[in-house]
Amino acid sequence: MLSRITLLALQVLAISAKTITYNWDVDWVSASPDGFLRPAVGINGQWPCPSIMADVGDRVVVKVHNCLVNETTAIHFHGIFQQGSNQMDGPAMVTQCPIPPGESFTYDFMIKQTGTYWWHAHVGGQYLDGLRGPLIIHDPEAPFVKEIDEEIVLTVSDWYHEQAPYLIQYFQSGLNEDLHGGSEPVPNATLINEAQNVHFPIKPNKSYLFRVINMGGFAAQYLQFGEHDMDVVEVDGVYTKRHRVSQLFVAAAQRYSVIVKSKRNATQNFAITASMNEDMFDEGVIPVNLNPLVTGWLVYDETKPLPPSPPAINYDGKSQNDIKFIPLDMQKPLGPVTKQIPLNVNFSQNVQNQNRGSFNNISFIAPKVPTLYTALSAPAELVNNPLIYGNNTNPIVLKMGEVVDLLITNYDGGAHPFHLHGHSFQVIARSGAGPDNGPPLTIPKNYSKNAPDAPLRRDTILIYGNGYAVIRFKVDNPGITLFHCHIEWHVEAGLTMVFIEAPTELQKLGLVIPDSHKDVCNKQGIHMKGNAMGRSGGSWLDLTGTPTLPDIDDWGALIESAQPTTVPGANPDPVNPKVRRSRVARFTDSWV
Numbered sequence: 001m002l003s004r005i006t007l008l009a010l011q012v013l014a015i016s017a018k019t020i021t022y023n024w025d026v027d028w029v030s031a032s033p034d035g036f037l038r039p040a041v042g043i044n045g046q047w048p049c050p051s052i053m054a055d056v057g058d059r060v061v062v063k064v065h066n067c068l069v070n071e072t073t074a075i076h077f078h079g080i081f082q083q084g085s086n087q088m089d090g091p092a093m094v095t096q097c098p099i100p101p102g103e104s105f106t107y108d109f110m111i112k113q114t115g116t117y118w119w120h121a122h123v124g125g126q127y128l129d130g131l132r133g134p135l136i137i138h139d140p141e142a143p144f145v146k147e148i149d150e151e152i153v154l155t156v157s158d159w160y161h162e163q164a165p166y167l168i169q170y171f172q173s174g175l176n177e178d179l180h181g182g183s184e185p186v187p188n189a190t191l192i193n194e195a196q197n198v199h200f201p202i203k204p205n206k207s208y209l210f211r212v213i214n215m216g217g218f219a220a221q222y223l224q225f226g227e228h229d230m231d232v233v234e235v236d237g238v239y240t241k242r243h244r245v246s247q248l249f250v251a252a253a254q255r256y257s258v259i260v261k262s263k264r265n266a267t268q269n270f271a272i273t274a275s276m277n278e279d280m281f282d283e284g285v286i287p288v289n290l291n292p293l294v295t296g297w298l299v300y301d302e303t304k305p306l307p308p309s310p311p312a313i314n315y316d317g318k319s320q321n322d323i324k325f326i327p328l329d330m331q332k333p334l335g336p337v338t339k340q341i342p343l344n345v346n347f348s349q350n351v352q353n354q355n356r357g358s359f360n361n362i363s364f365i366a367p368k369v370p371t372l373y374t375a376l377s378a379p380a381e382l383v384n385n386p387l388i389y390g391n392n393t394n395p396i397v398l399k400m401g402e403v404v405d406l407l408i409t410n411y412d413g414g415a416h417p418f419h420l421h422g423h424s425f426q427v428i429a430r431s432g433a434g435p436d437n438g439p440p441l442t443i444p445k446n447y448s449k450n451a452p453d454a455p456l457r458r459d460t461i462l463i464y465g466n467g468y469a470v471i472r473f474k475v476d477n478p479g480i481t482l483f484h485c486h487i488e489w490h491v492e493a494g495l496t497m498v499f500i501e502a503p504t505e506l507q508k509l510g511l512v513i514p515d516s517h518k519d520v521c522n523k524q525g526i527h528m529k530g531n532a533m534g535r536s537g538g539s540w541l542d543l544t545g546t547p548t549l550p551d552i553d554d555w556g557a558l559i560e561s562a563q564p565t566t567v568p569g570a571n572p573d574p575v576n577p578k579v580r581r582s583r584v585a586r587f588t589d590s591w592v
């Protein structure tokens with residue numbers, strides 16, 4: 001029975017809950033956040049893109065119209081569980097068809113969580129080109145709410161001068177493999193709030209809640225405020241015990257809320273500095289003049305001078321271990337664990353001379369039918385059979401109620417920020433970096449016994465080079481749950497897999513696929529039923545022809561024939577992107 005107080009709270013929620021509708025024309029605009037003019041993917045003629053601001057209990061409707069002309073799009077709401085609304089999750093060819101140019105598509109979901117999130121394109125590395133923004137959910141009952149005088153969103157991100165489709169082709173080319181061992185493109189700049197030299201006006205003697213989001217596609221960032229400490233109170237949407245730090249380490253896609261107390265007297269201004277973690281960049285491809293730093297200012301008094309930013313951030317080793325952020329609810333390790341899934345992360349050169357990422361030696365290649373539609377259309381007796389989802393998506397079927405440990409071992413020398421859709425997971429164990437040239441550190445057999453009493457909970461975790469982590473979650477959110485490295489280059493290189501979470505229950509949810517979702521599939525001739533190869537009827541188990549290698553298309557060839565000596569620099573018209581070469585459908589061009 002609900003207590004009277006709960007009932008009252010529910011009523012208040014019902015009265016204040018509202019529908020927030022966004023109409024977004026996604027189109028190219030020109031942007032120069034660091035002084036270099038380039039095309040960016042903006043919304044309604046603007047870049048940076050707008051934030052989504054909601055209260056817990058609201059319904060959010062985002063009507064997307066793709067005006068890009070030369071690219072498909074798709075939008076994901078990072079960290080939103082989409083409980084009961086998996087069809088709104090956003091990743092192209094996983095829970096929907098990509099939205100082709102000229103078409104519209106509506107996302108429509110209830111907000112049941114609170115905290116700091118973000119939204120971003122989830123197709124073809126497109127968020128690297130700018131299609132990304134904060135998503136903030138206010139909670140009238142947040143533990144720190146009474147103390148806060150003002151709230152400020154602060155994003156950090158890396159930024160490239162070249163467009164993502166071009167860089168992806170280059171990154172996945174044999175040329176890059178031969179010349180640079182398959183190195184990732186290194187960003188050209190760091191941004192705070194998608195700009196540089198931003199002023200944050202501050203009043204003395206107040207408490208500010210900074211909502212910090214790394215919206216970048218590659219680099220982890222160190223963030224610090226000159227002479228102001230930060231009290232961490234939220235990690236990826238989970239309230240945490242207050243913990244003071246002087247420097248924050250934020251991997252791609254991670255978020256923190258921090259309370260910053262302003263000084264009693266405004267006698268000077270202070271620098272805010274963010275710096276990319278250059279350890280993630282391969283030696284030999286870092287541009288000599290790269291400035292990894294970006295500066296902003298806490299401005300108490302506009303008439304006073306701005307102090308210079310520090311020439312470099314002295315990385316504080318302690319800032320890198322997020323295990324210290326303890327959930328406020330003190331949730332114990334879930335259990336008993338019913339399934340352990342070892343996942344070995346690796347990179348290797350394939351027979352097409354491409355540098356590909358893999359989990360357990362399987363590199364992700366998109367299916368011909370979005371995986372959600374396969375699950376929804378499958379006969380009940382086959383929906384739990386991983387075969388129908390295609391080996392190329394690396395599917396693992398999970399049963400409702402299972403408590404799962406992912407035992408992730410990183411055989412790669414680089415650090416990777418891994419993100420699970422649909423959940424916050426508990427970090428049961430996690431190592432630092434292993435020996436430079438491997439082999440990776442081994443997950444101790446008794447890792448479970450040594451788990452923290454109240455493990456860190458978040459949706460994106462950095463796993464260090466040749467290190468490991470064990471993360472735990474409960475299967476309670478029927479749907480297709482993507483798991484991937486949040487470095488966009490690695491998504492493109494196949495470091496992605498899917499969990500088919502409680503498919504029997506998923507079929508019983510009665511998810512409604514709106515017409516706009518069907519239309520975009522029909523327009524491109526993408527089937528909405530059948531196995532990963534689009535076969536159904538008597539052929540559900542026929543996966544003949546499942547690709548084991550990515551379609552190389554013009555990857556690499558374009559670079560090698562057109563620009564044999566130039567490394568990235570090929571946009572024929574830097575201001576008008578519509579004249580440049582680009583594949584119209586980022587995932588689907590070779591189909592039908």
Ligand code: C2O
Nearest residue numbers: 076078253419482
């Ligand atoms: Cu933030 Cu699958 O993404």
